[in-house]
Amino acid sequence: LGAPADQNHEIADLVALLDDADRETLPYHVSVATRSILLVQHAPGFRPTEAPFMFVGQRQKVEKVVAVPWEVAAELAEGLLEAAELGPVLVIQTTGRCGSTVLSKAMEWLEVGCQSVSEPEVVTDIHEMLERGLCSRADAVQALRTVLLLLIHQRRRAQPDKPMIVIKNRSLSCCWRHCELLPEALP
Secondary structure, three states: OOOHHHHHHHHHHHHHHHHOOOOOEEEEEEEOOOOEEEEEEEOOOOOHHHOOOHHHHOOOOEEEEEEEEHHHHHHHHHOOHHHHOOOOEEEEOOOOOOOHHHHHHHHHHOOOOEEEEEOOHHHHHHHHHHHOOOOOHHHHHHHHHHHHHHHHHHHHHHOOOOOEEEEEOOOHHHHOHHHHHHHHHOO
8 A cells, every 4th residue: 555545545445345235245354464454356247155155155156356455344344334323233153054044044034124144254364373383363353353342234236125134143163262362352
């Protein structure tokens, strides 16, 4: 990134990507090597969250991958409406093989304004970074806050009639660290 004006232009471009309800752009990976968050944009009309697991859907019909430096992604996320007013969000964490995917999808099927996101891989990345000592706790908290705000914002743009976001994470065996970070990331 160059001057602050360049950064402001880049943030405006990223907001436009996130706000495009027809071409979903969601956080996919947190890279320690490049200190960036990778956002994946999909073909028009494709909904990666409709796959049984989001991380599988995100690997299909990809049209663009955007690497956003951690600092820029954090600034972008803090400028979103959800940073000040999170709105209804439910995070489900399980031990695995317990029916949590069915539960999260059932909440969506009830037609009470819920949409579910099953197993976003990006949360597991943050666990791995912290577990392996590749980032500080403060970096992990900021990364978790950033990716969740980006995810929640984009889901509400894609389906404004379903403001309640249900995020069902992977089994505790591969991402338990985010459970202790979540109260700091989204107080």
